Amino acid sequence: MSDRETQFREFVAARMESLRGLAYLTCGDWQLAEDAVLAALPRLYVKWNRIDNHDAYARTAVVRAAIDETRRPWWRRERSHSDALPERAEPxxxxxxxxxxxxxxxxxxxxxxxxxxxxxxxxxxxxxxxxxxxxxxxxxxxxxxxxxxxxxxxxxxxxxxxxx
Amino acid sequence: MRIDELLEEAKADAPPARLAVDDLVNAGRRRLRRRNTGWALAAVLAVAATVGVPQILARPSAQMPAQVPVAPSPTKSPPKAEKFSLVAPFRGYTVDGFTVADPDAMSLSWTSAMIRQAGTDPDDQDGILSVTPPGVNPEPEGEFTTFTTDPVDGRDAYFLRQSGGGESLLWKLADGGFARVGSTATMSRSDMRRIAEAFKTGGGKPIRTALSSTYIPDGYRIYVASGLRARFITAAKAEEILTNPGKEAPDLGGNTISIKLEQANGGFSNAKDRCSEDEPECKVRVGGYVLVVSGDGVKPAERQKIFESVRPANPEDPSTWTPADEAYPTFVRPEVS
CATH class of the missing domain: 1.10.10.10 (Winged helix-like DNA-binding domain superfamily/Winged helix DNA-binding domain)
Known part of the structure; x- marks a missing residue:
């Protein structure tokens, strides 16, 4: 296993929950939040050796991916029809x-x-x-x-x- | 309670993660491989073959031709009415540090293309350019304020600011439709205007898709297609949208069929077709993706029949995709007057 992979694996294991929560708070949907994490972290893997502050990069990438998720035409236009319905706030x-x-x-x-x-x-x-x-x-x-x-x-x- | 405590509390009861560390490592590896060496179709087929795609790829060829019949119709009997065609009304272009990609999604109500800023990650999206045909109201749902601005290409234009952020420039097109540049915070009004002023209609390419299906139930018409998704609606609803378009995001009615490829994640591990009556959708893993067929108001047997007729191409290699016009039976394209 390469250094990149070992380090990335450790990083993800330690930070994924936090990043998932960060994405969720940004986009308001757990499913989209995971999509955002899945969109963002593979980029970090590719750039791993060129980035000094992995945590900062991951945070930024995840939040931006979560914002992008809400901007996609599919989300914008079909959210009400999709299975990614927002959770309802019922007492x-x-x-x-x-x-x-x-x-x-x-x-x-x-x-x-x-x-x-x-x-x-x-x-x-x-x-x-x-x-x-x-x-x-x-x-x-x-x-x-x-x-x-x-x-x-x-x-x-x-x-x-x-x-x- | 402090704001940080409030935010912590808001995400306190997270559902179990579907993603596992391995999913992200594997996705990273795939991405790196694509970057470094290009992506080989053989690789995804090899991976797919180990996780159950044979159910799709190896279905009886007598019933499932390798390619969707395209109906080339060399004799071309004179059409009574023109078919709606999923060919974009514009093509991608570059202007002053921004690249508008070729449109990648099109519906009966809109066509959209991603805008990216030069020098940023190619996967980042800095805006959306969408075009709506005449009669469609291009303004978004919710509260917004408009600001008149100088005409674009000699036609009316205005900025639209949504109540909580997000700004767009809309301008009228020669055919009476509208174009809209939706910005992110990286795009100034002058950026949007430059993108708008360089826009030209025409020259668009067919929307291409990794999905194709030889079976769609009678009475359904395509509403939207993109690389990894398609949605079908009833013929009556399609006719209604085409004749009386209304909003950019119309009510699609209760009966819709959705076919999509989604990135796989840790929560999906089955290696067999999954199409039970207990679930509203059929799923199968295709390499790093999951093919999902769902249908509101569609009988399970019909849903399964659609599912079994779907032929996914390599979702990560657009060169293997087909024009959306050719990906489904011809009748799904509604007639336009």
Missing amino acids: DATHAVHDRLHLRAALDRLPVRQRAVLVLRFLEGLSVQQTAAALKCPEGTVKVYTARGLAALRQILEAPYANR
Whole structure:
């Protein structure tokens, strides 16, 4: 087994769950999230020996792939007909599940790039500059999306369930 | 609760992963091999042969010809009406650091092509150029704001910004249809305008596909085809869409048939055809992909018959694909007036 493969295998074993979650929070669908991981990580394998920061590359590639998944004409035009339907936010008997579904529904209501900015900044801990580089957009856009995303999230989460 | 805690909580009950480390390593290896040496059809056939593709590839040739009959019709009896053709209304081009690929998907309502920025990973997508025929409303679902801008090619144009981000430039075409450049954050308005101004209709190539099928039930018409997917709808719904197009993403009705090739993952390990009445779809692994045939409102026996008639080409080698017009029985192409 080559060094590349050994190292890549170890990296994937350690990071796949986290990257899958990152993709999920970006695109809002577990199936699409796995598609995004499957689209992104083989690229990392190919470039493994040329990349210094594998973690940063993987994060960026996965988030961008997750955004791409939501931009595909098939997704955009046929999502309502596909088997990748968004999970429904229905109240559950337990508060924990209820809260989780509420939060997911709130995230689902944010535009995908705002979600990606929030996830990269607050879950992955990237700076504005790093987030801008990851999403290939100006730093000003990251700042605006952060402010708008947080405000929208706050507004949605504070709204009563009955009004959603 | 802090935002990071909220985000952690939102993904807390992840379903079991379908992907395994081996799937990603294998996908990486395949990709590297393609990069380094080119991709050999023999390789995928060899892999496929070990994991159960024989069910597809080795079906009785008497019933399943190696190639889908194309109906070359040298005598060509005079058609009563023209058939809808899956030939793109435009072709790819390059302008100022952006490449618009040849269209890779087409439906009764739209044709789309990927836009990529020069110097980026060829698998990255920086935007979509889509064209809608006359009568189709090209504007997306949801809230948006429009901003009038200078005409493109002498015709009306405007920017459209969706409520939460994402901007497009739309402009009217000579035939009354619309074209739309949908951007990502990497594309400025002037980038979109340059792409729009270099756009020309005509010269498009047939949409090609890795899928073909000798059997589609009577009464179904093709709605959309791309490299790895096709969807069929009822003849009545197709006629409705062609005569009264409405939205870019019309309601396709309850009865649809979908044929697609998806990348395989760790959750799919069977080596046999899977077409049971308990499942809404038939599946079989084809090398690194899974062929899936599903049908809403289609009887299981019909679904299986479609499934058994599908001939997948090498999904990773477009040179082995066929024009979508020739990939299915001729009758699935609806008539257009």
